[in-house]
Amino acid sequence: xxxxxxxxxxxxxxxxxxxxxxxxxxxxxxxxxxxxxxxxxxxxxxxxxxxxxxxxxxxxxxxxxxxxxxxxxxxxxxxxxxxxxxxxxxxxxxxxxxxxxxxxxxxxxxxxxxxxxxxxxxxxxxxxxxxxxxxxxxxxxxxxxxxxxxxxxxxxxxxxxxxxxxxxxxxxxxxxxxxxxxxxxxxxxxxxxxxxxxxxxxxxxxxxxxxxxxxxxxxxxxxxxxxxxxxxxxxxxxxxxxxxxxxxxxxxxxxxxxxxxxxxxxxxxxxxxxxxxxxxxxxxxxxxxxxxxxxxxxxxxxxxxxxxxxxxxxxxxxxxxxxxxxxxxxxxxxxxxxxxxxxxxxxxxxxxxxxxxxxxxxxxxxxxxxxxxxxxxxxxxxxxxxxxxxxxxxxxxxxxxxxxxxxxxxxxxxxxxxxxxxxxxxxxxxxxxxxxxxxxxxxxxxxxxxxxxxxxxxxxxx
Amino acid sequence: xxxxxxxxxxxxxxxxxxxxxxxxxxxxxxxxxxxxxxxxxxxxxxxxxxxxxxxxxxxxxxxxxxxxxxxxxxxxxxxxxxxxxxxxxxxxxxxxxxxxxxxxxxxxxxxxxxxxxxxxxxxxxxxxxxxxxxxxxxxxxx
Numbered sequence: 001x002x003x004x005x006x007x008x009x010x011x012x013x014x015x016x017x018x019x020x021x022x023x024x025x026x027x028x029x030x031x032x033x034x035x036x037x038x039x040x041x042x043x044x045x046x047x048x049x050x051x052x053x054x055x056x057x058x059x060x061x062x063x064x065x066x067x068x069x070x071x072x073x074x075x076x077x078x079x080x081x082x083x084x085x086x087x088x089x090x091x092x093x094x095x096x097x098x099x100x101x102x103x104x105x106x107x108x109x110x111x112x113x114x115x116x117x118x119x120x121x122x123x124x125x126x127x128x129x130x131x132x133x134x135x136x137x138x139x140x141x142x143x144x145x146x147x148x149x150x151x152x153x154x155x156x157x158x159x160x161x162x163x164x165x166x167x168x169x170x171x172x173x174x175x176x177x178x179x180x181x182x183x184x185x186x187x188x189x190x191x192x193x194x195x196x197x198x199x200x201x202x203x204x205x206x207x208x209x210x211x212x213x214x215x216x217x218x219x220x221x222x223x224x225x226x227x228x229x230x231x232x233x234x235x236x237x238x239x240x241x242x243x244x245x246x247x248x249x250x251x252x253x254x255x256x257x258x259x260x261x262x263x264x265x266x267x268x269x270x271x272x273x274x275x276x277x278x279x280x281x282x283x284x285x286x287x288x289x290x291x292x293x294x295x296x297x298x299x300x301x302x303x304x305x306x307x308x309x310x311x312x313x314x315x316x317x318x319x320x321x322x323x324x325x326x327x328x329x330x331x332x333x334x335x336x337x338x339x340x341x342x343x344x345x346x347x348x349x350x351x352x353x354x355x356x357x358x359x360x361x362x363x364x365x366x367x368x369x370x371x372x373x374x375x376x377x378x379x380x381x382x383x384x385x386x387x388x389x390x391x392x393x394x395x396x397x398x399x400x401x402x403x404x405x406x407x408x409x410x411x412x413x414x415x416x417x418x419x420x421x422x423x424x425x426x427x428x429x430x431x432x433x434x435x436x437x438x439x440x441x442x443x444x445x446x447x448x449x450x451x452x453x454x455x456x457x458x459x460x461x462x
Numbered sequence: 463x464x465x466x467x468x469x470x471x472x473x474x475x476x477x478x479x480x481x482x483x484x485x486x487x488x489x490x491x492x493x494x495x496x497x498x499x500x501x502x503x504x505x506x507x508x509x510x511x512x513x514x515x516x517x518x519x520x521x522x523x524x525x526x527x528x529x530x531x532x533x534x535x536x537x538x539x540x541x542x543x544x545x546x547x548x549x550x551x552x553x554x555x556x557x558x559x560x561x562x563x564x565x566x567x568x569x570x571x572x573x574x575x576x577x578x579x580x581x582x583x584x585x586x587x588x589x590x591x592x593x594x595x596x597x598x599x600x601x602x603x604x
Binding site: 082083085086087131132134135136137186188189190279281371372373374375378380 | 466474475476494496498499500501509510512513514515516525526527
């Protein structure tokens with residue numbers, strides 16, 4: 001029987017998923033601590049032995065072994081553009097969709113202070129944009145000069161004004177800077193084009209970053225580390241929503257991934273206004289959009305979560321608790337591996353998860369602004385209208401292990417009290433109970449139809 | 463090379479029809495029109511001009527509050543590094559039946575290069591653009 005092995009080198013765990021490609025089934029999963037400090041293969045082999053043990057009587061021949069990774073700090077990036085609301089924002093969205101962690105964004109001409117800041121953050125990739133096609137060239141050229149002068153060891157993806165690209169290539173070639181060119185992230189004003197930059201980032205990730213992080217020895221055993229883990233999740237969400245040439249998808253989805261350090265929200269859909277008479281303002285939204293809330297998390301970011309939502313929001317989600325809320329959050333932040341056991345602890349965790357859901361979805365979706373004019377009030381929309389989004393899918397430890405994940409996810413729904421936020425109104429709530437989204441994103445690289453069928457089978461009603 | 467123009471309707475003004483007509487006329491006349499549409503703030507105009515390296519900003523205002531909405535645009539352009547960018551404005555710029563000449567002067571004093579009353583023919587603006595942009599080009603060469 002032919003199988004495919006999917007590997008996720010996570011920041012904490014290396015997770016393996018074995019898939020029966022003929023019957024479109026998950027055969028077994030296993031996990032082990034990620035060992036990137038010594039040799040990433042130690043943890044992998046341990047998990048591999050476990051999975052072999054689970055399937056020893058099934059006679060599986062792995063025809064493909066595909067991996068994604070967020071180990072060794074994930075893919076760290078900075079984004080550079082011209083105007084903060086325009087090319088800087090477009091570059092940021094491109095990098096987020098490529099599965100990156102954004103360490104910083106920079107606008108206009110880089111100062112020496114900016115350069116020092118970037119050097120200190122030592123990103124894996126710099127995304128350099130600025131100017132529409134045929135638009136401003138001076139800024140991106142100046143910034144390319146600054147990079148070539150002060151940040152010679154950088155790896156750069158160029159995705160700015162196409163009329164500046166030749167000159168930038170000359171500048172970088174002179175200093176032997178490794179770079180890749182992609183189409184402009186904002187070719188025309190307020191029109192974004194993030195996919196080519198995302199693909200270029202992924203290629204650089206495969207060609208250079210894996211090696212730089214000391215994970216290239218993994219590639220002897222497997223067919224390649226294809227993308228950062230968050231990119232795999234976004235890819236899976238997109239496949240599930242859109243379907244393939246052979247099978248329909250399920251329509252617009254919103255995926256919520258609550259982790260220890262961050263809460264990720266992915267949405268697939270154009271997000272056009274669902275009510276009439278509303279005009280859309282601002283930069284176009286990516287069809288497949290990912291946002292990362294670095295201050296909303298269950299452990300590492302427990303204190304910043306409390307700060308962001310306020311004690312009263314957590315109290316709203318938990319009627320009675322023996323804990324002092326601030327103390328408990330501080331405690332969880334310093335004990336990042338703590339697993340809730342007692343009823344009180346579990347309830348507290350779930351209240352935090354609801355608060356994170358509430359805030360992360362609120363930040364991800366668009367909102368309506370009313371403008372008062374001599375002709376009366378008129379409405380403009382900034383961001384995506386996800387009110388008619390059909391499915392909301394939960395993934396991540398706290399949701400997967402919860403007995404009532406639906407209650408947590410409901411905190412992200414539309415409310416009349418905050419009617420200006422265009423959150424999903426009445427979606428069907430699903431749960432990724434076997435934790436397969438990233439694995440299916442990987443599988444879809446080669447076997448999209450199989451990945452779609454498996455997701456439809458294993459991602460179920462909460 | 464085509465000249466780039468940022469076109470839009472300023473303030474809480476949502477008159478979209480004239481905006482579409484101007485977009486059509488200026489595009490036909492050979493300009494690269496970056497139309498930011500209705501309900502545009504001064505910042506929207508400036509950001510668009512910076513990013514697209516525009517040669518001229520054409521502001522429309524149809525609802526009588528143009529004077530309030532346009533004040534400070536030239537100063538903000540200077541601040542944003544858009545030195546000497548051409549600023550045109552036109553439409554129903556003020557409320558009531560005021561004499562045109564003092565209105566025009568107020569807008570010229572605000573730093574606009576050309577001011578058009580309602581009912582102007584876009585062809586006049588195109589003729590002005592050609593001469594202003596040529597002058598700017600000559601000035602740049604010297």
